Amino acid sequence: MPFLQRKLLTIILVLASFVGLNAQEIDGSKLLRHLEYLSSDALEGRKPLSKGSSMAQKYILKELTSLDLVEPLYPGFIQKFSFEDRRSKKMVVDASNIVAFIPGAASKKVIVVTAHYDHVGIGRPDATGDSIYNGADDNASGTAAMLVLAEYFSKNRPQHGMLFVGLDAEEMGLQGAKALVNDFPYPLEQILLNVNMDMLSRSDAKEVYVSGTHYYPQFKSILEKVPGEAGTTLRFGHDIPGTGAEDWTRSSDHGAFFEKKVPHLYFGVEDHVDYHRPSDSFAGIHPEFYKATVKLILQSLLALDKSLLVNQ
Numbered sequence: 001m002p003f004l005q006r007k008l009l010t011i012i013l014v015l016a017s018f019v020g021l022n023a024q025e026i027d028g029s030k031l032l033r034h035l036e037y038l039s040s041d042a043l044e045g046r047k048p049l050s051k052g053s054s055m056a057q058k059y060i061l062k063e064l065t066s067l068d069l070v071e072p073l074y075p076g077f078i079q080k081f082s083f084e085d086r087r088s089k090k091m092v093v094d095a096s097n098i099v100a101f102i103p104g105a106a107s108k109k110v111i112v113v114t115a116h117y118d119h120v121g122i123g124r125p126d127a128t129g130d131s132i133y134n135g136a137d138d139n140a141s142g143t144a145a146m147l148v149l150a151e152y153f154s155k156n157r158p159q160h161g162m163l164f165v166g167l168d169a170e171e172m173g174l175q176g177a178k179a180l181v182n183d184f185p186y187p188l189e190q191i192l193l194n195v196n197m198d199m200l201s202r203s204d205a206k207e208v209y210v211s212g213t214h215y216y217p218q219f220k221s222i223l224e225k226v227p228g229e230a231g232t233t234l235r236f237g238h239d240i241p242g243t244g245a246e247d248w249t250r251s252s253d254h255g256a257f258f259e260k261k262v263p264h265l266y267f268g269v270e271d272h273v274d275y276h277r278p279s280d281s282f283a284g285i286h287p288e289f290y291k292a293t294v295k296l297i298l299q300s301l302l303a304l305d306k307s308l309l310v311n312q
């Protein structure tokens with residue numbers, strides 16, 4: 001082969017291997033861009049039914065509906081729901097879960113990947129005068145992770161169906177998750193498990209917990225075999241009954257699945273100094289830890305999707 005042709009072929013092969021490689025990875029810079037937008041001041045803390053909430057919804061919808069393979073299970077990919085506000089006792093009407101479905105290649109069973117996108121809005125200012133509760137870690141981080149995971153599985157079809165869900169009104173009592181399990185598009189028995197993500201982007205100890213294996217030890221042996229990611233460590237725990245606030249079994253949306261006896265795994269970090277403060281902002285997150293943690297969750301999801309198919 002003439003030199004120039006051979007050189008061209010080499011370039012093509014190198015480019016092709018890059019494309020192949022990229023399909024196996026999540027896009028770390030896009031992950032950070034999603035988080036930065038969702039936690040920006042413009043979204044005013046994403047309180048349910050607020051202007052900022054509807055901006056967040058539009059963003060999530062645009063991202064999810066632009067993917068290949070996704071199907072709506074609710075009109076326009078939105079599950080509307082109403083509930084009574086525990087504090088004011090008034091009805092909150094037309095809160096919105098955003099739901100996109102990727103059909104499985106080999107099974108009718110589904111894995112439900114959830115993250116709440118709401119936070120607490122604008123509130124009492126802190127010492128610096130900041131009154132916007134950006135909720136960067138809680139839970140723009142889980143929402144951004146859900147978006148890049150959906151993108152990954154739209155390019156690498158899973159064995160089981162996967163629902164990718166941005167849940168509303170978690171901060172008002174897991175309302176979006178309760179609405180989802182009460183009006184689920186399939187019988188609940190069809191759910192293999194719920195993987196919930198809430199607070200993934202900062203940890204001084206560089207640790208993320210997976211809670212739920214106390215109840216579902218069948219998942220622990222699968223997760224223990226997942227290769228580690230540099231910059232983050234997966235810890236098991238926070239699911240022992242009778243340990244008070246240390247037991248996270250009902251601490252976020254997976255609690256609504258637990259109440260319906262649907263298996264769950266919850267990924268999240270320990271509370272930090274900026275938890276539920278205006279200072280839980282993009283500036284406070286740990287980008288390298290966050291990217292590594294979302295990669296670890298992707299590897300966990302891949303292992304579960306593969307292993308549970310063999311086992312079921």
Ligand SMILES: [Zn+2]
Nearest residue numbers: 138139198252
């Ligand atoms: Zn949260």
